[in-house]
Amino acid sequence: MQIVxxxxxxxxxxxxxxxxxxxxxxxxxxxxxxxxxxxDDQVERVRQAAAACPVQAILAGEGVSAGAR
Amino acid sequence: MPGDLQxxxxxxxxxxLAGLRAAETLREEGFTGSLTVVxxxxxxxxxxxxxxxxVLLGKASADTTALPMRRDTDADxxxxxxxxxxxxxxxxxxxxxxxxxxFDRLLIATGTRARPWPNPEEASLDGVFTxxxxxxxxxxxxxxxxxxxxxxxxxxxxxxxxxxxxxxERGIEVTVAExxxxxxxxxxxxxxxxxxxVMHRNHGVDLRCGxxxxxxxGDGNGRFTGADLxxxxxVDADVCVVALxxxxxxxxxxESGLAAGPRGVACDAGCRAFNMYGIVTDDVFxxxxxxxxxxxxxxxxxxxxxxxGNAVAQAEVAAHNMVSPGPLRRPHLxxxxxxxxxxxxxxKSVGVPTYSDHVVIAQGSLEARRLAVVYGFQGRVxxxxxxxxxxxxxxxxxxxxxxxxxPPPLGSADRAIAADITIPSDVPDPSGLSHGPxxxxxxxxxxxxxxxxxxxx
Numbered sequence: 443m444q445i446v447x448x449x450x451x452x453x454x455x456x457x458x459x460x461x462x463x464x465x466x467x468x469x470x471x472x473x474x475x476x477x478x479x480x481x482d483d484q485v486e487r488v489r490q491a492a493a494a495c496p497v498q499a500i501l502a503g504e505g506v507s508a509g510a511r
Numbered sequence: 512m513p514g515d516l517q518x519x520x521x522x523x524x525x526x527x528l529a530g531l532r533a534a535e536t537l538r539e540e541g542f543t544g545s546l547t548v549v550x551x552x553x554x555x556x557x558x559x560x561x562x563x564x565x566v567l568l569g570k571a572s573a574d575t576t577a578l579p580m581r582r583d584t585d586a587d588x589x590x591x592x593x594x595x596x597x598x599x600x601x602x603x604x605x606x607x608x609x610x611x612x613x614f615d616r617l618l619i620a621t622g623t624r625a626r627p628w629p630n631p632e633e634a635s636l637d638g639v640f641t642x643x644x645x646x647x648x649x650x651x652x653x654x655x656x657x658x659x660x661x662x663x664x665x666x667x668x669x670x671x672x673x674x675x676x677x678x679x680e681r682g683i684e685v686t687v688a689e690x691x692x693x694x695x696x697x698x699x700x701x702x703x704x705x706x707x708x709v710m711h712r713n714h715g716v717d718l719r720c721g722x723x724x725x726x727x728x729g730d731g732n733g734r735f736t737g738a739d740l741x742x743x744x745x746v747d748a749d750v751c752v753v754a755l756x757x758x759x760x761x762x763x764x765x766e767s768g769l770a771a772g773p774r775g776v777a778c779d780a781g782c783r784a785f786n787m788y789g790i791v792t793d794d795v796f797x798x799x800x801x802x803x804x805x806x807x808x809x810x811x812x813x814x815x816x817x818x819x820g821n822a823v824a825q826a827e828v829a830a831h832n833m834v835s836p837g838p839l840r841r842p843h844l845x846x847x848x849x850x851x852x853x854x855x856x857x858x859k860s861v862g863v864p865t866y867s868d869h870v871v872i873a874q875g876s877l878e879a880r881r882l883a884v885v886y887g888f889q890g891r892v893x894x895x896x897x898x899x900x901x902x903x904x905x906x907x908x909x910x911x912x913x914x915x916x917x918p919p920p921l922g923s924a925d926r927a928i929a930a931d932i933t934i935p936s937d938v939p940d941p942s943g944l945s946h947g948p949x950x951x952x953x954x955x956x957x958x959x960x961x962x963x964x965x966x967x968x
Contacts, residue, residue: 443579444577444578444579445579446558446578446579448819448820448823449560449819449850450818450819450820450848450849450850450859452850452901453901453902453904454857454901454902469564469852469855470852470855470856470857470899471855471856471857471881471899472857472899472901473852473855473856473857474852475564475565475568475570475852476565477565477570477571477575478558478561478565478571478575478576478577479571479575479576479577501579501581502579503579503580503581504579504580505555505556505557505577505578505579505580506531506555506556506577506578506580506584506588507555
C-alpha cells in the first residue's frame with residue numbers, strides 16, 4: 443500500500459501520528475513526515491489514520507503497476 | 512453532443528501527479544474511450560515532495576514514493592518514452608520511439624525539470640546533482656549517506672533550503688550560495704527571508720548571500736572538489752546540488768503552433784491551450800507546472816505555479832472540461848497554496864506573496880518563529896504565509912477570496928502587536944535570484960515591469 447498526504451490540506455492535528463506512529467511522525471511543531479510505502483503490518487493502522495484525519499488529507503491505495511494497462 | 516465527449520481517444524502527455532489525477536478524473540466523469548498516458552521517465556507516477564525531505568533524510572528510499580491511485584484508470588501507460596512533437600492538424604503526438612499516437616483530445620502535463628548547471632562540462636563532474644526526479648534523489652541520497660565532508664547547495668529557494676536542512680539534520684556540513692539577499696526572498700519577500708536566513712545560520716549552515724558560483728572545480732579524475740564564488744572565495748566540498756529552479760518541458764511543442772515558451776504553455780481559465788496567435792484551441796488542454804493561466808484574483812495575470820495542489824486541482828478541472836460540453840465547463844480558480852518544511856518549521860503559503868506591496872505580521876512574531884504574515888496590494892489582501900500556524904491559513908484564504916481590505920480586520924485572538932504596522936513587502940526582481948520563485952507572475956510584478964530572463968542552459 444502506498445500513501446500520499448495532501449499537505450496543502452494538512453493542518454497538523456496529528457491524529458495520524460497517534461494512530462500509526464510507525465508511519466507518521468511530526469517533524470518540528472507541525473510538519474508531517476510519513477513513510478510513503480506502508481509496511482503490511484501497518485496497513486490497518488493507516489486505514490484508521492486516514493479515516494480519523496479531521497481534514498481528510500490522507501490518500502491510501504495502490505500505485506500504478508509498471509506493466510499496467 | 513455530450514455523449515460523444517465520453518468516447519473517443521484521449522492522450523495525456525506527462526505521467527506524474529497531474530497526468531495521473533487527470534486520468535482518474537476522466538474515468539470518474541464517465542469517459543469510456545481509450546486513454547493513453549505517456550511519460551518520459553520509466554517509473555509509474557510518483558510523488559516528488561518526499562524526495563527533498565524523507566528521502567534525503569534517509570527515512571525512505573527514492574523508489575518507494577509511488578503515488579496511490581484514487582481509482583483504476585484503465586489506461587495504457589507508455590512509460591520511458593518521451594513525446595517529441597505534436598501535429599495539431601493531424602491530431603497526433605509523436606514519440607521518441609518513432610510511433611505516433613492519434614488523439615481526439617490531448618492533455619499536456621509535461622511539468623518541469625531541474626534547471627541544469629549552465630556549464631555542461633562542470634555539470635557532468637561526479638558529485639554534481641540536480642534534484643527533481645526520483646533517480647536524481649536516489650543518487651544524491653546515496654552520497655549523503657556516505658557522509659561527505661561538505662555539501663555545496665547553489666540556490667536558496669525552497670528546494671535548496673530543504674536540501675540544506677536535510678544535510679544539517681544528518682550532521683553534514685553545508686554551504687549555501689544564493690545570488691539574492693536572503694533565502695526564499697523571491698517567493699516570500701523581505702520579512703520572512705530574514706527569518707529564513709536566521710534559521711539557516713542557527714542550524715549551522717554556512718550561508719553566503721549576494722554571491723554567485725562562478726566555477727565548479729574537479730580533480731583530474733572528474734570528481735567534484737569545490738567551487739569558486741564571485742566574491743573571490745572558494746568552497747571545498749564533495750557534493751554539489753544545483754538548485755536553480757525549474758525549466759518547463761515545452762521543447763517538444765516547438766513546432767506545434769501552440770503558445771508554448773520558457774514560461775509554460777498558455778491556456779484559458781478552462782485549461783484550454785492557446786495557439787501562438789492567442790486563439791483558444793478546443794481539443795488541447797494543459798494542466799500542472801507546465802501551464803500558465805489567467806487568475807482574476809491577481810489582475811488576470813498569467814500565473815505559472817510549481818505547486819503540488821495546483822497540479823491536482825488543475826488536472827481535475829482540465830479532465831472535467833475535456834469530457835463536458837461548453838456550458839458545463841468549469842474555471843480553474845483555486846487560490847495558489849503551497850508548503851515547505853525546513854529547519855523544523857512548517858511554512859505554508861496561500862495566495863501570491865509576490866503580488867504585494869506591503870505586509871503585516873498579523874499573528875505571532877518573528878522572535879517566536881510562529882507567525883502569520885499577511886500580504887497586501889493596493890489596500891487588498893492578496894496572500895498570507897504562516898510559519899507553524901497552519902490552522903490559521905483557511906481564515907486568510909477566505910480574506911484573499913473575498914478581496915478583504917489590507918491591513919486585514921481584527922480576526923484572531925492572538926493578534927500581534929505589529930498587526931497594524933505595514934512594512935514594504937520587498938519582493939525582489941526575479942532576475943536577481945539564483946533560483947526561480949515557485950509562483951511566477953508571467954506578466955508584471957504589481958509595481959514594476961519584469962525583465963524576461965531567457966534560460967542560457
